[in-house]
Amino acid sequence: MKQFLFFIAFSLIVGKLLAADPVQTLDNGMKLHPKTGAARTIEISVINSRVVRVQASPESNIPFVASLCVLPGLTPAVPFKVSSNSEFAVLSTDELRVRVSLLTGEISFMDKSGKVLLQEAKRSFSPFVVENDKGYTMQQVFSGMPGEAIYGLGQHQSEDFNYKHKSEDLFQYNTKVAVPFILSTNNYGILWDNYSQSKYGDPRDYKDLNQFSLFDKAGKEGALTATYTQKSGNPIVRRESAIDYENLTTVKKFPADFNFNDGAVVWEGELLSSQTDVYKFSLYYAGYTKVWINDSLVVPERWRTSWNPNTYRFSFPLTKGKRAKIKLEWKPDGGVSYVGLKALSSSPLEKNGNLSFWSEMGDKMDYYFVSGKNMDEVISGYRTLTGKASIMPKWAMGFWQSRERYKTQDELLNVVSEYRKRKIPLDNIVLDWSYWPEDAWGSHQFDLKRFPDAKGMVDTVHRQNAHIMISVWPKFYTTTDHFKQFSKNGWMYMQAVNDNVRDWIGSGYVGSFYDAYNPEAQKLFWKQMKDNLYVKGIDAWWMDASEPNVRDCTDMEYRKKLCGPTALGSSSKYFNAYALMNAKAIYNGQRETDSNKRVFLLTRSGFAGLQNYSTATWSGDIATRWEDLKAQIPAGLNFAMSGIPFWTMDIGGFCVEKRYEKGQLIFDQTGNENADLNEWRELNLRWFQFGAFCPLFRSHGQFPYREIYNLAPEGHPVYKSLVYYDELRYRLMPYIYSLAGMAYHNDYTLMRSLAMDYTADQQTYGISDQFLFGPALMVCPVYSYKARSREVYFPAGTRWYNFYTGEQMEGGKKVTVAAALERIPLFVPAGTILPVGEVMQHTAEKKADDIEIRVYQGKDSKFSLYEDEGTNYNYEKGAFSTIDFDYNHTDGTLSISDCKGSYDGMLTQRTFRVVAIGKTTAAPRIVPYNGVKTVIKL
Template sequence: MNTFKIRGILSLIIMFPALLLAQTFDNIDQGIQLQTLGMNVRIEFYTPSIVRVHKTLQSENFNNPTYVIHQPKQTTKVAVEKKEGFIYLSSAQLTLKVNPKTGSIEFLKSNGSNLLLDKDYGTNFSNILAGGKPFYKMRSEFLLEKDEAIYGLGQILDNKLNRRDSQHHLQNENMHTTSPYFMSIKGYGVYMDNYSISDFEDNKQGLSFECLGKAVDYYFMYGGNADGVVSQIRWLTGKTPMLPLWAYGFFQSKERYKTQDESVEVVKKLRSLKIPIDGIIQDWRYWPEHVNDSVWNSHSFDAKRFPDPLKWIDEVHKLNTKLMIVAWPAIGPLSPQWKPFKEQNLILNFDSYPKTSGARPYDVYNPKGIEMYWQSLNKGIYSYMKNDAWWLDSTEPDHMNVKPEDFEVPTFAGPYKTVKNAYSLLHNKGIATNQLATNPQDRVVILTRSGFLGQQKYGSITWSGDVRSTWENLEKQVPASLNFSLMGLPYWNSDIGGFQAFDWKKSGGTKSPEYQELYLRWMQFGLFSTMMRSHGTGLPREIWNFGQKGEWCYDGQEQCINLRYSLLPYIYSTSWDVSAHDGTFMRALFMDFPEDKKTHDLGTQFLFGKSIMVAPVTKYNVQNWEVYLPKGADWFDYWTNEKVVGGTSINRAVDKVTIPLYIKAGSIIPFGPKVQYATEKKWDNLVLKVYPGADGSFTLYEDEFENNNYQKGAYSEIPMTWNEKEQTLTVGERKGKYKGMLTKRQFTVKTNTGAEKVVSYTGKEVKVKL
């Protein structure tokens, strides 16, 4: 009997579990291994609160390779006991109840309360072919509580936050960035370590993942709350590096600036208008133009339109601005790197974008492919130009002229459909790690169109893709950004104004009152995204195209950009919380208010950091906007200082230039000086605005703003606490130091009620009574 038929029999054993019942198990390091229902099952504790479950058919001896898990097991005391037909595994935080007859695994808190059930007979392997070779379609079923809210899966533009009672095809494409992962309101998360095209479904019968491969391999993480789960997924898959301060400024872009002079002139005009900017972005086709785009992504510059790249970037830098340059994973057949990649069998055999160019993606799964891609990019652009950031477009990658057999194409890691969803992760990794190896002091900044859980390790900022410029799409950005962030991926943004704006040309374009309002509302949302970036096609996006100073659309944009810059001390300190303490920028409200059930499905609002609640307006021509202020805190209207008791829904009056913002009582928010770029002025007289009503704290973080010396301890933290009873702000003793640190400074301490005091600070504790 051949191997493939044996696999079929073992698959039948799983579907008819009474044929084979496990009676014994073996102790392994921090866990057990048993055979049940035709499977080898290995259960092992990675930490007291993280468990790995690995299942294969007994006919397979397969250890699932991983692209994202970077941590070995930590020493954990695990007790194993067999009682009344069940096997119990217990750590200090979790107990697992394993049924060796049915294969079920019940995850319990240490106090015995239920978290999740890996169902009886819930794992099924079905034979399939992938690339002409035997693989399995693997179905894993779990049982949740009836009203248990879950989140995650990634950026899905369906306008929903809670993922219960839904089904989703997990195939990373433009505007659709997913990972097989979910988080529960009960404080646990599950990550299936699998990179194939997959499916997720939740219904009354249970929750399931259906993936391709040879092993079911998942991690159960109990964090107690959402922040705890995010911390654990980052521990497993990689911590988030700091971005430079300038990366939190304003970026101007469009599809596209056709010459080096054009982009320089844009920066000059913004400077003349006193509109702050930190980044100008160069989109595609800066390379030599050729019929049908056949020199696509050649890592070179057109001699006529970009005659002197060194002069170009020098001019940009002299204007105190950074330059981000696009690169694609697809290679055109007349590009110079095509031949060496083809000779090394490093071209994946399906069409990418542009549709008729002949461009095809390189094999990112092959380490040689990553190495050669960086060598080409480094030689053609980075080594002599030292551009400040990368825009890695089409990292899904784009797939044109699609044929079913394309997904069977072999890659270094196996058939394409079994590893597709990891493409962006590995492409971003290749650029980031090679750039750091070339210049270890660089803080890598990457804007990318796709992603996968773990990509946060490479400084990648994912954007939502080429969405159409509609109100419906603006509305969908909000819950999509939150579910993306809940995967532990903190850096996200969208094209301000929406990418595809061609439809607005017939109604006046950037002079259309409705498009102007859409653009401004999108900018208000972008102000509170982790990257603030204007971009799109069909219509130009620079501020002067929408009017002039004194007109509502122009003034509203200017207000947004200036507010972004005044918040930089708050944003940069939040960035440190993300990197050092596994914090999250764009926080679904249930993260901070899990006891308030009204937050569980609320995807129209979020906290930016831990103090500023943002309620983006996503409808046209409204005069009022419904806002829910969560129970568990009191809130202050940022614009009026009006106090609202938590647990209240209000209709907040809004004009076109106002986004509803509410500050949590007890917050301390530092505001920086008015600047034209992020590092223009020192933070030697920050305004510390206190919102009383509860005790509160904040840590002001500072470093050298651009290099990696912070990783060697070159940074400072200034702890601040507000005592509500005493009405006193304590600016604590500074911790740490770095080159260029302010040793003397002032803080202007204000409350939202009008009290104000100026204090000098030299690093020693200061108390301010208000």
Template structure:
């Protein structure tokens, strides 16, 4: 029994509180005693099921001494407690003293030397600059020391392998007025010499710049001076900083910008608020992956992941900036101000990092979708998930045993609520040893999974990065013997504290370690796993309970003598990558993996899904989930969700219901809850809430064809499923700071209900077309804000006029059981009585779609005729996918009164006539539609070309 394995102790109050107790344990005598006992007991073989009340009492005493109620900001550094941040933030505009010399073109890139010093003087070593350009408006700038005693860390496995194939060959630079200019298609890059500045321009318009405010700072590595102290202490931890100060900082300005967005992850507004200015006193935005306990709903403080990508938007243009650097980073945003030469506004930002390399990208848009495609050209588009992963997931910390799992599974069937995945948290393991099962609680894991799989459902188990230091644990023994653990500054295997107690952490920067880890998911290695079992990576920031800022010391050592400070923000990404590769390697049937991760970095979209971590069951957290997910989507990470109901706390029935209704439109839809919360399976609150939650989940299942089509769009071009309104309506200024409503794709507008007992919500309808309520069919004109009534049965959701959305309206127990069900096409006509939409489908699980095995249909309604045409490749030799699915219903919205007199349609391919009904009900997710025409049973195949004429 160990302090961190408290689940069987009578003193079990909260494992999360215990985590804070351990974090602060070195500050109390009782805490130190608890850690000492726990370490002593590491050497003993004890029955882990016997409650060790002495340990529990020590833990509780430590809690009484230090308190551990919630997140404590004092456990994490402020800018003024970090040397590199404090120094950088104190620099004044124009303090940079670097100039450019020796500009030339080499191998299709611009090469130059940066020298520090004023006219006629030279201070310190010089830097080498490389400027390159790529197709579609992408510019890359790299700066490094001309001579360095130690190579700076360059983050691997983020930039896609094919990027260099898209590089443009720069032929020459134009020298004029103390500047070097590279002219490219539609824009130019200007490199000023004195002082060093870079501008990207289109015609006479400046788009984006670097060092225009003169804040460029590059701390070159040097020898320690006699008597100089490089150590940096925080609380009880000391960072030795063996290579000295290595900080890089600079300013980036976005011209013509109304707002800037990006740099997740934090629980705050979509549009980034200023952090520094004349009357603003705030911490900078921090990118430092951290395990934040009960995070605040409105804070600049960074959470579990980091993507150093920012974009700006205005009526005229969208631009972006990305810094490929995984060290701690801080970003200041200054208030918008007018430029000196134009009426357009400019937003200045200041970027600071502790270490790592200078490798930055500029993206010139011009539109929001162009910008996202440019960014994902560099970091990759979203992986294509299996169909089951896009449906509803049921999770809790923890379903306690196999009987509990069976009862929850049966409960969904009994109450006619579909779900696809049941999750198991850490308590399913043998003493927090991953890839194992508790032999008492889960004695027959294969049988358990097979019973779930018989209904087409899956299971997920958690696999965290901390490895229990137990000499009888095969994972630990192998990792230790192979030298696969991250080392401390003395070269020993790092020993930190997490759920199992004493733990070590695999060096996921090392490709050999990742490959070894991937092999552990093989069925022969992960005993008790089956093809229907998938994986959840938590705590991979990495979380270390007794480490500085609840994570790993920065002077720990990875492969190649890389310090942890350099790779910290990407550690969870590499762990996620290795786990995903493990599922792919185990799959003889070519299944796509599903791995959920809490920590992330740029490129995570290529690996799997993430969620927003340990949120709280309150209305503020429900509301802030929307800007959090929108921001992630803007930075390439599209398969995202927030814990429905809130992880901490006990939601009342109304809050839980509203969260299910909003979550039905999240890309990733999972209910989850903390160990100490009351059970909250969807039927436990009784009526009317069971029916309301059932209806919300049914809405998600009806829309699965639409979601899956959007996931394919994300896979192809990086566009997010959840989109800010301005992505589709870039000139509508009133939407730029709007983050309480969003678009799902281009055709569904969603507004949550964020307050108790709400009876109305103010909904803005963008564009000039109509929007149709998905339940009532009521129509609203675009370009207006309307106070719409709110009912218990749903949240405001609307279909865009001019769109066609495919649905499946027969409700089953899981998405698998819907496979051959017929489709409903909802045709919302615009003012020209036209509409268009798409449907993508494949086998829902394999990679055969990459060989052409998919169906892609374009539906068009024009001149009273609905047609279906093929968009998929038809070349010989491509793999084929077929489906027997039919269209069983066509719903036409927005018809003129005279059109409602039509009561039949002609199936032109067969010559058959089919009756139509006016104002027919839209099954269980809608009411009678006064302006609708419903065509029943046209029975055309979804995969065929056909045409249907309304008579």
């Protein structure tokens, strides 16, 4: 009896002790159960001294779910400590302190001195059930820090840049890429590990205009006046309380006899808001669209092709009790087109500068906090989590020519031959879609009438020292053997088949997409590619429609039905990561097939971790418009600052306005140019000038043809400038390939916002139309028709050199600079070492045995010249070399280090032509170099 009483007493004491210490130390962090708040369980895990993982659940345990984007097996290799008192538990590393409230579960992230970098404000969970999947809708709000700028979130097309005080929808669609990672100028980042439809910032959906009191043209309350006009037939006038024609379902609300081919609509009337507020508006448009509020043109004309709408956002203040005039003019682009205008009141979350991630569905909340001494270190932490950025094959850094589409093998081969004949540099030719028989999409077979000898075609491209990339979709017609191989195993998305959805080819064919979330389906997908295409010598893969885009312009719920269920669960839960899984299938497949040939993939969508699969993204089927050219600059910058370094776009835009298609004088050699031809040539030139300084340099689009010699005749100023920038790209190859090496070895970012390198200058935070291409070149694209100057901001703290003339400019101010048609403004910061090589016809034509080393004086400077074999993975095993250049401004000496490292075929003798650029430009100093350290006085 005494023993029993002792046992009871002992158990009560132990229970009280356990209850008094709710913090459990784990091998990799700590676990706790807050007394209140939305999360019953929180785990903090150490990845390294500056990266931690946060998991939270409303349940008593954290469920295990294998991440699709974070590398497996990440365990802490650094010491950490766990301590607690009655209020907080604290996990500490050498660089971070993570403090958790034992009452509410709210977390603060601090540096080692205790300075708060970020802290949670509100967490919520609500049950969510779809099909057989159970999970939670969740949101985490953070108290953002004053004065910071926020970048990342992937690639979006609304011209937003700094996401502080802004919001963004995170889902995949043509021209829209969701990457749930943000990067702060306060040198931290958040990776939100969730694959469902998500939102950054304000989680509310935009609402129809009937949230306001509406008045028509006559002043009658309840609706706006919609006037439908067309060339044939009388106008249709009706009252409408919403402008909501955004998908295949809602577009049916148009008048039955409205003709999209020659019609136009004007919505007009007045809005009356119930509160004084700055409202956010979201315009969804295909066709030509303008918006006025109170007679102010808030949206100048924008255009998108009928089948591929875009979203543009703007804000406007409305006053309680005061009507605001509104007018929307819309002209469809022919065929069924889409338009919508919705609005939202301002969000307290945005006003306060708070940050938020919301996701429709997940098993738990799972995110990573990453800190660093600068923004590059934060991106390095992101790649610690999601994988290194492979070094692309060197040829991929050269110029790519493409069009929609080369319809025969002769067309494709003639383009390569023409480039070689004209001595215009080229490294890659792209074979776009529909090289297969019309009724055999997904067969990976060539139409023998148009491509009678595909293997011979590829061999001919290779003999001309070029490479060939081919378009492969994850799409299969039901009649193909490949579809049947997938479907018999249950590896196809069948909703489109069951609904008899026909695509736009010929009379229309039924097909669907394979389930890339299934590991066995991934292997089959690669096997089909290998057996039919890789054996022919194809060098690289263009993975189109990888969102996946089973059908254009559907509503969101039907999109989810078309894209699932997946092998892992419902498409609601696994909505955003398809492109990542598809890239993984090809990367793993090719490396297993040929372990030492570099994989190269280009995909229209993406997700966190894409860089781990040697994959780049392009910005989708954008339009041939100046506003789309402008939008690509912040789109590319935010994508790069999402941690994925290789990005490109269709130079010139993909979808072409009809005014450029008809009556086009593209091939006229007389010099006579109509207004549309003038604009077409200038638009393509300005886009090409910008594209020459992007990580990947690629021209593509619908007719008119985009080859340099088809854009303008030889001798024309446009032709000469196109060739100049193509040749300049190749002259900069020693520099560009060194940046590619830095992306792998140093987790570097090639395409950089000014804020990344000049974070102390807050004037850089909002500069969305200039960028740095590596540390040496500030690129200032021109995106307005007939502009021959533009305003440039020169970051403070350094002098800037004009790349073309050597003229110097002090930093810390805006200056209007010249921008002749043939040149875009390009500047170099003082304290730069820039290697410049010779003009080459392709990247392998010459070894870099004679390089000009430009030293832009004014500050100390460094640069490391990186080289490897260019086509294989020996660099992963240490087969590469670096030569360090170190300029000491005080004594005017340039030190060239010993060559470090080695690889097969490396140069042992070379010449450096050192050019000092300062108040004057000195004659080159010829420096023979044999791999031994050399110091010269400039």
